[in-house]
Amino acid sequence: MRLHTTTALTTLALGFNLAAPAMADIRIGATLSETGPAAFLGDPEAKTLKLLVDEINAAGGVNGEKIELIVYDDGGDPNKARTFATRLVEDDEVVAVIGGTTTGTSMAVLQVFEDAEIPFISLAGAIEIIDPVRPFTFKTPHTDRMACAKIFEDMKARGLTKIGMISGSDGFGASMHKQCLQIVGDYGIEVIADETYGPSDADMTPQLTNIKGREGVQAVLNAGFGQGPAIVTRNYQQLAVGLPLYQSHGVASDGFIELAGAPAAEGIRLPGTALLVAKLLPENDPQRPVVTAYKASYEAATGKPVSTFGGYAHDALRILVDAINRAGKAEPQAIRDAIEATSGLVGTTGVVTMSEEDHLGLDLSAFRMLEIKDGGWKLVE
Amino acid sequence: MPELMQFILSGVTVGAVYALVALGFTIIYNASDVVNFAQGEFVMLGGMFTVFSFEAGIPLPLAAAIAILATAAIGVALNKLAIEPARGAPVVSLIIITIGASILIRGLTQIAFDKQLHRFPAFSGDTPIQIMGATVLPQSVWVIAGALAVFVGLWLFFTRTLTGRAVLATANNRIAAQLVGINTRYVMTLSFALSAAIGALAGVLVTPITLTGYDIGIALALKGFAAAMLGGMGNPKGALVGGLLLGVIEALTAGYLSSQYKDAAAFVIILAVLFAMPQGLFGRQATDRV
Numbered sequence: 001m002r003l004h005t006t007t008a009l010t011t012l013a014l015g016f017n018l019a020a021p022a023m024a025d026i027r028i029g030a031t032l033s034e035t036g037p038a039a040f041l042g043d044p045e046a047k048t049l050k051l052l053v054d055e056i057n058a059a060g061g062v063n064g065e066k067i068e069l070i071v072y073d074d075g076g077d078p079n080k081a082r083t084f085a086t087r088l089v090e091d092d093e094v095v096a097v098i099g100g101t102t103t104g105t106s107m108a109v110l111q112v113f114e115d116a117e118i119p120f121i122s123l124a125g126a127i128e129i130i131d132p133v134r135p136f137t138f139k140t141p142h143t144d145r146m147a148c149a150k151i152f153e154d155m156k157a158r159g160l161t162k163i164g165m166i167s168g169s170d171g172f173g174a175s176m177h178k179q180c181l182q183i184v185g186d187y188g189i190e191v192i193a194d195e196t197y198g199p200s201d202a203d204m205t206p207q208l209t210n211i212k213g214r215e216g217v218q219a220v221l222n223a224g225f226g227q228g229p230a231i232v233t234r235n236y237q238q239l240a241v242g243l244p245l246y247q248s249h250g251v252a253s254d255g256f257i258e259l260a261g262a263p264a265a266e267g268i269r270l271p272g273t274a275l276l277v278a279k280l281l282p283e284n285d286p287q288r289p290v291v292t293a294y295k296a297s298y299e300a301a302t303g304k305p306v307s308t309f310g311g312y313a314h315d316a317l318r319i320l321v322d323a324i325n326r327a328g329k330a331e332p333q334a335i336r337d338a339i340e341a342t343s344g345l346v347g348t349t350g351v352v353t354m355s356e357e358d359h360l361g362l363d364l365s366a367f368r369m370l371e372i373k374d375g376g377w378k379l380v381e
Numbered sequence: 382m383p384e385l386m387q388f389i390l391s392g393v394t395v396g397a398v399y400a401l402v403a404l405g406f407t408i409i410y411n412a413s414d415v416v417n418f419a420q421g422e423f424v425m426l427g428g429m430f431t432v433f434s435f436e437a438g439i440p441l442p443l444a445a446a447i448a449i450l451a452t453a454a455i456g457v458a459l460n461k462l463a464i465e466p467a468r469g470a471p472v473v474s475l476i477i478i479t480i481g482a483s484i485l486i487r488g489l490t491q492i493a494f495d496k497q498l499h500r501f502p503a504f505s506g507d508t509p510i511q512i513m514g515a516t517v518l519p520q521s522v523w524v525i526a527g528a529l530a531v532f533v534g535l536w537l538f539f540t541r542t543l544t545g546r547a548v549l550a551t552a553n554n555r556i557a558a559q560l561v562g563i564n565t566r567y568v569m570t571l572s573f574a575l576s577a578a579i580g581a582l583a584g585v586l587v588t589p590i591t592l593t594g595y596d597i598g599i600a601l602a603l604k605g606f607a608a609a610m611l612g613g614m615g616n617p618k619g620a621l622v623g624g625l626l627l628g629v630i631e632a633l634t635a636g637y638l639s640s641q642y643k644d645a646a647a648f649v650i651i652l653a654v655l656f657a658m659p660q661g662l663f664g665r666q667a668t669d670r671v
Binding site for chain 1: 384387388390391392394395398491496497498499500507509516517518587590591592594596597599600632633635636640641643644
């Protein structure tokens, strides 16, 4: 179905090209999880890419050439993603690829692009994608290790040194749990209670009862996304735990406040991106114009609120277009070199400055510490 | 002591959800020996229809009623379009059809609604109720009461009404049931409608606690099926006890042992029970009268 649509659209695009004066296209590929368990990530990503490519083409393209976007839906399945990756390289002959919505699909495809020497910008979270650095692999979302660091910085500033952790047993929760435990010692903080929950569990009161009962706990950190954190938040209020509660960047969306309910979510702190608090940013914030522009055009085109995940795709395309502009030609090797030289590029996630050793290019300032107040967001400074 | 009370209360709440799903399994199993793996999707549909009718401005009780009726209609459609045309096929084939139907329903829901999680407000507020140092949400009381009410209703239906007995007779021997004048096609349609309606009711009751989304049905069907097996497939009493037991075992394991082993412990106990009593705790003994 998807395939037919893509073929039809490609044919259509080719038809238009024949009519227009001969002009080479810049072919950019993408493999995203538009359906399947990661659909709520992949769906806004695909919509964002299509929207931005249309905007860029309408404005005359890059270096006078139009972008042709080829999107495949891998359904979150690493095997399918790998097949599409090979197809993008061999049949579609793309010059660069955006994608890999999840860590699983990104890890499955990156070797294909490394072997073909085509630049690849992943939209997934795990640090493994860019550590160790591979020549052709980049990524836009900050890592969970950075989220942990941001949270621990805030805890340290508030004098909270003994905490309880509750983590989802899914990939996201397990990975963030691991990263947090690795760096928690650097901040003089100790995890004295450690619990988990299944991603589809309906009740976390037993785990929270145990954390509440542990002597000396001063705050609780929940690493997880999806329905789990919303239920944890509601159970937390039900049990009247009464300690500061931190959530991960995995729930940084307005939908979370709605799911957890404003009274239960009151006072929760979490690291989020500038995109989420576009209106609250100071006038002189470098990210303000970028995030407001993206938010306005996405919401006008889709009628849905922007999400952090769509922002990752936005940044990936911006990095790519910026690199092609600077390289002056759309050839994989030249694009790769230009991406690595990206400097001071303002995206929705942060200000990107890459180097030979850093294929992510973000620092902790990319995260804003947010607090939920009166059912909305507030910047913590 | 308050900890134990808290563990048991949260176990009973979750267990009541499992019991409601297991009760839904019971009816279709009783009518056709088929385990309907689309039962979890009925729960999801109940929640989703309510959410979207409620957000469209329809009052909650009416939205719930619409959801239950719409889901019952989908249950009937499932029977008419997928199960009835395959009549005469082995039970295993019918079960595979229900798995296919569950995947189809999940896909259609993604397209018709969306892929996000949703929730609507609890029926009687969110102020926790204190019981012996433990707390429980008012919505949990609704869920537990709902499970009990459905159980009593089903028990009366199967033992006290002619239609209920006709369902049991159809399950026992379709041809014999037809010979004594039972309209077995009607019985099947009724079973699917009733089972879908119970699933939807479960969805309506639990959504304020567990949230709903297009893919919540799989996990619920698995746990509900485990509960039904534990209690004894086809027996309403078994479904109720199996569900509550499963919920409490999970909560106690998470509370006293480790939350990592919660699911494993529940399944180990189910396996142990099935080794000792293959029919489950309250299952009927399969006997053939010659």
